[in-house]
Amino acid sequence: MRDIFSCVYRELLRRKGRTIVNVLGYVFAGGVFIVLVHLIGYSKYAMSQVLDTTGPCSKSGILSVSEIEGVTLGRISKICMELSGKCTSCLKLPLDQKGESFMADLAVTGLIPQEFVEKVKALPSVRDAVPFLLFRMKNPNDRSVFSISGFDVRNVSAFGNNYCSPQNVLKGSFLSPGKNGSVMLEEAFAISKNLEVGDKIQIAENVFPVIGIVSMGIRMGKSDVYMSFDDAKSAINKRLLAPLTDECNVMFVEAKNTQTHSQAMESVKQILPGSVTFTYDCFRPASKVLGANDGTVWFFGFLLSIGVVFLSMKSQLSSVIERRHDIGILKAIGWTNSDIVFQIIAESTTQASIGGAIGCVFGYWFLHGATATILGDSFSSVPVSLSSELFFGAFILTLIGGVIAGIFPAFHAAIKTPAEALRMI
Incomplete structure (x- = not known):
C-alpha cells in the first residue's frame, strides 16, 4: 500500500503540467459550485423582497x-x-x-x-x-x-x-x-x-x-x-x-x-x-420564476460538472496510455489488477481533493470580494458565511468527480496483460 502511494506521489510530480491542469479544473468546479449555491440564495433573497415580503x-x-x-x-x-x-x-x-x-x-x-x-x-x-x-x-x-x-x-x-x-x-x-x-x-x-x-x-x-x-x-x-x-x-x-x-x-x-x-x-x-x-394574476408567473431560475442555474452547473469530469477523464486516460510500459512492468513484477486500479483512482482523487479544497476557498473569497463589488449594496445585505456543510458537500462532489474520472482509465489499464502493455505499436 505504501508503494502505491509513493507511486501516486511520484507520478503527479513527474507530469507537473498535466497535474496542474487537472487540479485547476477541480478548483474551477469547486469554486463554481460554491458560487452557484450562493447565487441561487441571492436570487431567492432578491426576489423575495418583491414577492414574499410584499405578499400578493x-x-x-x-x-x-x-x-x-x-x-x-x-x-x-x-x-x-x-x-x-x-x-x-x-x-x-x-x-x-x-x-x-x-x-x-x-x-x-x-x-x-x-x-x-x-x-x-x-x-x-x-x-x-x-x-x-x-x-x-x-x-x-x-x-x-x-x-x-x-x-x-x-x-x-x-x-x-x-x-x-x-x-x-x-x-x-x-x-x-x-x-x-x-x-x-x-x-x-x-x-x-x-x-x-x-x-x-x-x-x-x-x-x-x-x-x-x-x-x-x-x-x-x-x-x-x-x-x-x-x-x-x-x-x-x-x-x-x-x-x-x-x-x-x-x-x-x-x-x-x-x-x-x-x-x-x-x-x-x-x-x-x-x-x-x-x-392580480401576475404573482403566479412571478412566483414560478423562483423555481425556474433555480433550475436554470443547476442545469448549467450540471453541464459544467460533466465537462470538468470528462476533461479530467481524458487527461487521466492519456496519462495511462503514456505509462503503459510502466504499468506492464509493474504487472510483471507482481502488481495485481486491483493495485493498478487503486493507484490510478488514487491519482485522480488526489488531484480532485486538492483542487476541490482550493476551489471552495476561492469560491468564498470570490463571493466576499469580487461579487460584492459588482453587486454593491444589494449583495452586502445577503448573509455569506462559511458553512461547513456546504464546504464539505462541495469537497465531496469534487472527490466523487475524481473517482468517476479515474474509473475508466483505471479499468482500461487493468484489463491489459503485461505483454499487451509492453508491446510497441
Missing part, C-alpha cells in the same frame, strides 16, 4: 342579491336565519338604489360583518386582513357619480403595497392617523373637477378639505376620493336606509407569500362562501 393581495366582497320580500318591513328573511340567525344588513341599502351602491371593481356588493375579517386574519396562510369601504354615490350639486373609499389610516402598511400609500402622493400630504375630516383625491378626478390641494369638496351632507392629490395607477380599491374609514362610514350612512355599524363591503387580504396565496383565497371562500375574490 386580493380583495373579497359579497355580491349583492335581489331584494327579499318583506325586507322593508324589517322581517328577517329565511335565508338570513339559515346563514347566521340574524339580519345580514339587507336594510342597509342606498337611498338611491339606481345610482348609488357598495361596489368592488364595478360589481355591486353586499356587506361583511367585521368579525369575519378577524377570522380571516387568524388564518395561518394570511399575513393581514383589513376592512375596507368602497361606495359609489351621486354629487348633490350636479348629480354626477363618483366613488369614495375608506381605509384604516393607522394601518397604512397593510394597504401600502396594494392600495394607497404616502409614496403615491403627487401634491399635498397623506391622511394622518387620528385626524379625520379631510380627504385625498385621485389625480384624474381632481383634474376633471378642477380641484387642487386646499379646495373643498362636498360628500353627502359634509364638506371636506382636500389635503392631497394621489395617483394609484391600476391598483385594487382605486376610487375618486380617499378618506379615513370613519369619515367614509359617516358619509355613507347619510346615503343609506339604515346606518352601518360594524360592517365593511370589501376585505383586503394579504397572503404571507406567493406560495400560500391560493391556499389563503380558498380559506377565505370557506369562511365567506358567497364571496368573490378579485386578485
